[in-house]
Amino acid sequence: MKNIAIIGASGYTGAQITSLIHADANLAVQGLYVSENSLDKGRKLADLYPVYSHIPYALSPLSDEAKAKIVAEADAVVLATEHSVSLTLAAEFYNKGLAVFDLSGAYRFADVEQYPKWYGFEHTEQAVLAQAVYGLAEWNSEQIKQTKMIAVPGCYPTASLTALKPLKPFLTDAFPVINAVSGVTGAGRKAQLHTSFCEVSLTPYGVLGHRHQPEITTHLGQEVIFTPHLGNFKRGILATITVQLKPGTTEADIAKAYSVYDDSPIVSVKQNQFPKVDDVVLTPNCHLGWKYDANTGYLVVASAIDNLMKGAASQGLQCIKIHFGV
Numbered sequence: 001m002k003n004i005a006i007i008g009a010s011g012y013t014g015a016q017i018t019s020l021i022h023a024d025a026n027l028a029v030q031g032l033y034v035s036e037n038s039l040d041k042g043r044k045l046a047d048l049y050p051v052y053s054h055i056p057y058a059l060s061p062l063s064d065e066a067k068a069k070i071v072a073e074a075d076a077v078v079l080a081t082e083h084s085v086s087l088t089l090a091a092e093f094y095n096k097g098l099a100v101f102d103l104s105g106a107y108r109f110a111d112v113e114q115y116p117k118w119y120g121f122e123h124t125e126q127a128v129l130a131q132a133v134y135g136l137a138e139w140n141s142e143q144i145k146q147t148k149m150i151a152v153p154g155c156y157p158t159a160s161l162t163a164l165k166p167l168k169p170f171l172t173d174a175f176p177v178i179n180a181v182s183g184v185t186g187a188g189r190k191a192q193l194h195t196s197f198c199e200v201s202l203t204p205y206g207v208l209g210h211r212h213q214p215e216i217t218t219h220l221g222q223e224v225i226f227t228p229h230l231g232n233f234k235r236g237i238l239a240t241i242t243v244q245l246k247p248g249t250t251e252a253d254i255a256k257a258y259s260v261y262d263d264s265p266i267v268s269v270k271q272n273q274f275p276k277v278d279d280v281v282l283t284p285n286c287h288l289g290w291k292y293d294a295n296t297g298y299l300v301v302a303s304a305i306d307n308l309m310k311g312a313a314s315q316g317l318q319c320i321k322i323h324f325g326v
């Protein structure tokens with residue numbers, strides 16, 4: 001049995017991963033934590049989310065005593081906190097010997113120069129960063145076993161990289177074009193004008209400047225054009241990707257490339273049939289669908305995930321289970 005502390009447990013991804021860990025026979029919840037001055041400290045998770053009425057734990061403030069208790073009792077921490085909070089907490093717990101599963105972007109780039117540009121801070125924890133592995137579970141399982149610092153990928157990069165990585169041998173210099181729509185939970189639980197009911201419609205944002213563009217580029221090893229959109233639904237991401245493949249690439253080549261997922265219980269692939277967000281919401285699954293025009297060399301592949309599940313919490317759980325071998 002592995003004991004897991006969840007920090008940021010009152011947020012959308014934190015509550016989701018709490019429910020997954022609570023349901024797992026090989027894992028136990030050491031405790032749920034929020035910031036020291038949180039308005040929710042002392043409240044039960046079930047009071048915030050009645051859907052989790054079966055989960056008995058209350059939210060504790062992350063005081064120095066709470067941190068000492070985590071170090072004494074837990075095997076790992078999940079950080080479901082914003083990037084700058086994860087930056088320091090990850091190093092604190094990693095340096096005390098715990099495994100760290102960070103859902104934020106604070107450890108996803110090996111190159112420290114990316115952080116001021118995309119996250120607005122200097123990376124102050126370079127020794128820990130050097131140990132970090134990108135937790136794209138289907139691709140990096142060996143490294144996830146071997147390090148205690150796992151940077152769980154972002155939601156859009158998970159959808160995009162799962163679709164594009166098998167195609168790597170067939171890519172040319174032409175940038176894949178990724179158009180992706182996310183549900184509003186992607187922006188987290190805190191109140192913000194642009195995510196309020198009357199404001200949400202369907203619109204692109206972060207055009208030619210979203211931090212997930214360099215994340216996808218880095219972990220694909222190829223430049224991409226990435227345009228996210230906010231849609232008027234709660235959960236889920238649909239990424240539709242258009243890419244021109246090397247001359248001579250055949251349908252059989254593409255089918256063979258995607259057969260890398262044949263044994264995956266999570267990723268399923270269909271030819272000439274496209275996924276729907278509703279079919280993956282509340283599941284850990286990624287559904288891919290592709291169609292290829294051999295005359296022009298253009299391939300369209302669509303990738304659907306639940307942003308809070310495969311895009312964060314269930315991928316975090318995959319990483320925990322791979323890391324601990326449970």
Ligand SMILES: NC(=O)C1=CN([C@@H]2O[C@H](COP(=O)(O)OP(=O)(O)OC[C@H]3O[C@@H](n4cnc5c(N)ncnc54)[C@H](OP(=O)(O)O)[C@@H]3O)[C@@H](O)[C@H]2O)C=CC1
Binds near residue numbers: 062079085
């Ligand atoms: N939402 C999504 O679809 C995805 C999110 N992510 C990433 O996961 C992380 C969490 O996102 P999300 O769940 O949406 O965020 P939320 O805003 O919903 O939740 C943030 C949580 O962090 C807590 N928190 C804030 N400050 C501190 C602190 N100093 N110490 C301890 N806890 C703190 C908050 O509680 P309180 O303020 O009351 O203390 C809350 O529980 C972010 O880095 C996000 O970028 C990654 C993939 C997908």
Ligand SMILES: CC(=O)N[C@@H](CCC(=O)OP(=O)(O)O)C(=O)O
Binds near residue numbers: 104153182183188
């Ligand atoms: C709809 C929405 O706002 N989505 C978030 C992405 C959430 C996520 O995956 O991101 P991290 O890289 O922050 O972990 C955004 O565009 O910033």
